[in-house]
Amino acid sequence: MEKEKLYEQFKQLNFGEVLLDEPMKNHTSFKIGGPADIMIIPKREEDIVESIKFCRNNNIKYFVMGNGTNLLVKDSGIRGVVIKIGKDYDKIDVVDDRIICQSGALLSIVGKKALENSLTGFEFASGIPGTVGGAIAMNAGAYGGEMKDIVSKVQVLDKENNILELEKEQMNFRHRGSRVVDDELIVLAVEFQLKKGDYSIIEQEMKDLAYKRKSKQPLEYPSGGSVFKRPIGHYASKLIDDAGLKGLRFRDAQVSEKHCGFIINKGNATFEDVFTLIKTVQKVVRDKFDILLEPEIKIIGD
Missing domain, CATH: 3.30.465.10 (Uridine Diphospho-n-acetylenolpyruvylglucosamine Reductase; domain 3)
Known part of the structure; x- marks a missing residue:
């Protein structure tokens, strides 16, 4: 189904606020991400249940999110429907x-x-x-x-x-x-x-x-929180620091100098900037310590 038709249909169904081609960078703490075809912001429990039922019954791709604090969304955005459970469903x-x-x-x-x-x-x-x-x-x-x-x-x-x-x-x-x-x-x-x-x-x-x-986290910059899971017996931030990667920058994405477990957006970082840095950090840490750092942040998009 074309997104414009789907948008009109969702508006008629009244599952909450409905947005078309909504930039995901406005809904993630990284301030990164291209447009979601459709975004629904439900107000009631039945809005959530019925919108998900509708997507399932009509074979429409959907993604459910909260405040977007651990999401890295691709620059091409998200096809289908994003259901954002947040400010209107917070009693x-x-x-x-x-x-x-x-x-x-x-x-x-x-x-x-x-x-x-x-x-x-x-x-x-x-x-x-x-x-x-x-x-x-x-x-x-x-x-x-x-x-x-x-x-x-x-x-x-x-x-x-x-x-x-x-x-x-x-x-x-x-x-x-x-x-x-x-x-x-x-x-x-x-x-x-x-x-x-x-x-x-x-x-x-x-x-x-x-x-x-x-005092310990770079809260003054957009980020997705801790980028990597803690490896057994180690701390991701210490491994990154010991690998000499503190402050490493690729365009507007940077390994935080305050806390190496964070990658921060220094301005207009794109998905590709952050993803390139993630891959670089993984490679260097694996080469030096034979430990693969697994992402804790969720990477989504089409």
Whole structure:
């Protein structure tokens, strides 16, 4: 189906905001990426479910994203439909020591809610960029904590269009992975189990972690976060540094001098700029240390 006709059809179906030829660089933290044929920004659970059902039933290629904080999108963009679960699907409720939120909620906002209600356990995640849905999919973590430590239930849409509620034990959480990835599930909502704590202690912990993050990571530049997975027994950033690659630049893409695990966009970096740098870093580290660095960021596009 032609994208213009598809665009008109989606507008009539009213699954949320519908955009045509939407530049992906406006929706990724790297600020890189060509146009998506169609982008849908759903407002309700049924918008997500029905838009995905429609794509599946009509054999239309689709991709579901959150805040785009770990995506590197090709300059040619994405054919088909991008369903962006974000700002319009981000309701957060606090019930006693639990926080129940829709998958488009930002972790930073959930962290603020936890603090407001003197709930402890979410501190490690309060500075992680991205949405709850993306964090659950990859079992996001920082500073000794991971999503698996605080999740109690996850509501998902499965490949047969069934809405399921999964307990933590059913999620197959592991380092930067989960059942969401294994079974191609779509996260709709999450329940976090936290504990009552002391407001001032929680606040201080969040401030300390925010300072650590700011002092050690190149947050002043667009990036996709840590580019490579941590190899067993090593740190990717140390291997890159030891290989003499700190500050290595290709056009407007650069290995950060502040944290070698990050590749930053110094201006108008393209997909090809960043991808060339990724390949170069992989080759040099493999040649020097016989270790293959695997990308942690997701590379997508057509």
